[in-house]
Amino acid sequence: MTIRVVLADDHPVVRAGLAALLTSLPGIEVVGVASTGREAVREVITSRPDVAVLDLQMPDLDGFAATRELARSAPDTAVLVLTMFEDDDSVFAAMRAGARGYLVKGAEQEEIARAIRAVAAGEAIFGPGVARRVLTFFSAPPPAADPFPELTTRERQILDLIAAGLSNPAIADRLDLASKTVANNVSTIFTKLGIADRATAIIQARNAGLGTNEG
Incomplete structure (x- = not known):
C-alpha cells in the first residue's frame, strides 16, 4: 500500500531535496508540496494524504498552528514534524498541537522512511535525542495536585x-x-x-x- 505524503518547508532547496528523497523511497508518494503553513493546510485538505511532513518555522502560519488546524480539519492525516528545532518547548508544543512524530533535520533517510510509515500506521515516533527527553518527561512523577482545587x-x-x-x-x-x-x-x-x-x-x-x- 502506497503512503501518500504532503510536505511543507519554506526553504526551496530543502523542499526539493526532501521531495526527491521521499520520491525515491519505495511505497511512498509525494502528492503535494507547500512553502507556507497556510499552503500546507490547503494542500492537505485538498489531497487528503496519509502523512503531512511539516517544518515548524514557516511564513504566514507556523508549523504549530498548521498542525492544530490539520488536527481539526484533516484528522485522518498524521503530522510528522521535521525541523531544526530540538528544544523541549518546541517538541512538547508540537505534541500538544497534535503531531504524531518529531524528527530533527539531518535524520538519515532510513529514519525518515521509518517515521513516515510509523505515523501512517497510527504510531508515535521521535528521533533518538527527542525520544530520550520525551521518555524522561513522561517517566517523571507527576507534580502533586493541590488538595481541594475548588477552594481559593x-x-x-x-x-x-x-x-x-x-x-x-x-x-x-x-x-x-x-x-x-x-x-x-x-x-x-x-x-x-x-x-x-x-x-x-x-x-x-x-x-x-x-x-x-x-x-
Missing part, C-alpha cells in the same frame, strides 16, 4: 489552620483578618466541600495532608 488560596490556607486545630479567632489573629471575614470563609469552605461541621472538615483536611505544619 485563602480558603485553603484557612482550612489548613482549621486542620491544625486553630479556632476562628486564632486564625484571624494568625492571618491578620477580621473575625467576621474568617467566619465567612469557613462557611464558604463548608459549603464547597459539602460538610456540616468543623470535625468533618478537620478529618477531610488531615486526610489530604493539611494541618501538619503547625506546632
